[in-house]
Amino acid sequence: MDRLDIRILKELAQGEPFYPSRPGAKFSYRAVGKRLGISEGTVRNRLGAMSASGFLKGYKVFPNPNLLGLTMAGYGIDASSSASKREVVDRLKRIEDVVVVADYLSNYVGIVFVYATERSRQEKLALLNAAAGAESGDFTRILFPPCSVVLSQSDRRIIATLANDESRTYRDFAKEAGVSVRSFKRRLSRLLDAGAVFSQLSLRFGALEAVPANLMVSFQTPQRRGEAMHRIQEVVSDHTFYEGAWEEGGFYSLILPNPSIVRSLVEKVGKIPGVSKARIELLHERFDRLEDLGRQLGGQAAKGNAEASPIQRGNPELAR
Numbered sequence: 485m486d487r488l489d490i491r492i493l494k495e496l497a498q499g500e501p502f503y504p505s506r507p508g509a510k511f512s513y514r515a516v517g518k519r520l521g522i523s524e525g526t527v528r529n530r531l532g533a534m535s536a537s538g539f540l541k542g543y544k545v546f547p548n549p550n551l552l553g554l555t556m557a558g559y560g561i562d563a564s565s566s567a568s569k570r571e572v573v574d575r576l577k578r579i580e581d582v583v584v585v586a587d588y589l590s591n592y593v594g595i596v597f598v599y600a601t602e603r604s605r606q607e608k609l610a611l612l613n614a615a616a617g618a619e620s621g622d623f624t625r626i627l628f629p630p631c632s633v634v635l636s637q638s639d640r641r642i643i644a645t646l647a648n649d650e651s652r653t654y655r656d657f658a659k660e661a662g663v664s665v666r667s668f669k670r671r672l673s674r675l676l677d678a679g680a681v682f683s684q685l686s687l688r689f690g691a692l693e694a695v696p697a698n699l700m701v702s703f704q705t706p707q708r709r710g711e712a713m714h715r716i717q718e719v720v721s722d723h724t725f726y727e728g729a730w731e732e733g734g735f736y737s738l739i740l741p742n743p744s745i746v747r748s749l750v751e752k753v754g755k756i757p758g759v760s761k762a763r764i765e766l767l768h769e770r771f772d773r774l775e776d777l778g779r780q781l782g783g784q785a786a787k788g789n790a791e792a793s794p795i796q797r798g799n800p801e802l803a804r
Contacts, residue, residue, distance in 0.1 A: 485694045493725040497685050502729035504628050505682040509545045538691035545646040545683045546774040548631040554598040556626040563591045564617025575615035584772040588765040624732035633678035640781040647778020696767040699736040708758030715756045
């Protein structure tokens with residue numbers, strides 16, 4: 485995987501610098517090529533090769549968590565060595581409202597979850613710590629742009645159908661949502677303009693020949709954050725396909741040519757003025773179920789109400 489592959493991945497993973505995910509539900513080969521200054525055919529061929537290798541599985545569509553009255557957060561834990569890593573990961577995946585689990589080669593585990601109140605946040609952190617056999621971890625909020633659009637029942641069904649399977653045609657989506665194709669396109673356009681829908685790449689890191697890794701950074705003060713992030717970008721830009729400007733820190737998804745450069749990158753980032761801590765972890769695999777946020781909206785539409793409910797109610801399989 486070369487620098488151009490990484491640039492294409494970044495365009496699909498984020499679209500806009502430091503966005504929590506890619507705004508929208510679909511992408512255009514032509515638009516991606518235009519933004520990167522390459523041909524549509526090059527984009528298509530590169531992504532085709534990633535798909536053929538098993539690395540690029542597709543993408544998942546999900547609603548802006550603000551629509552559900554939820555906050556998304558990231559949490560990193562050094563799991564206890566008293567239990568096997570597989571056990572720890574399995575426990576974390578079963579916890580309600582956990583939408584991502586990142587399994588690293590070390591004892592470190594990364595989790596993304598959603599919560600509605602400060603009390604539910606504290607309860608969730610206690611469950612995560614207990615599952616990992618740890619006392620505490622590193623917490624940060626993942627900030628999504630405000631979204632004040634009022635969703636109709638049809639809007640909820642549209643987002644839910646997109647979350648179920650992003651690969652179908654507009655006609656298929658419209659039929660499942662119970663609206664005309666014209667109405668589906670018009671409503672979807674309104675949702676996209678309002679920042680109501682996001683998408684994220686679905687990747688199988690075990691199929692990657694290069695080395696996937698995540699860089700986690702904390703800052704000395706909020707005032708020094710901006711310049712520090714600019715300097716970090718200069719150090720890791722050739723390897724980065726996602727840059728997260730999260731509330732309590734920075735998060736960077738990397739693809740490295742080999743693990744031997746990890747120490748050098750950590751040292752360079754750690755010496756940047758304003759950085760208090762830098763850590764790179766090599767990624768084994770990532771498990772996610774972001775589409776459950778869309779299913780939750782679908783469950784609300786089926787009930788005919790706008791009240792938020794636990795993710796599991798939108799997906800009975802996860803309630804086991």
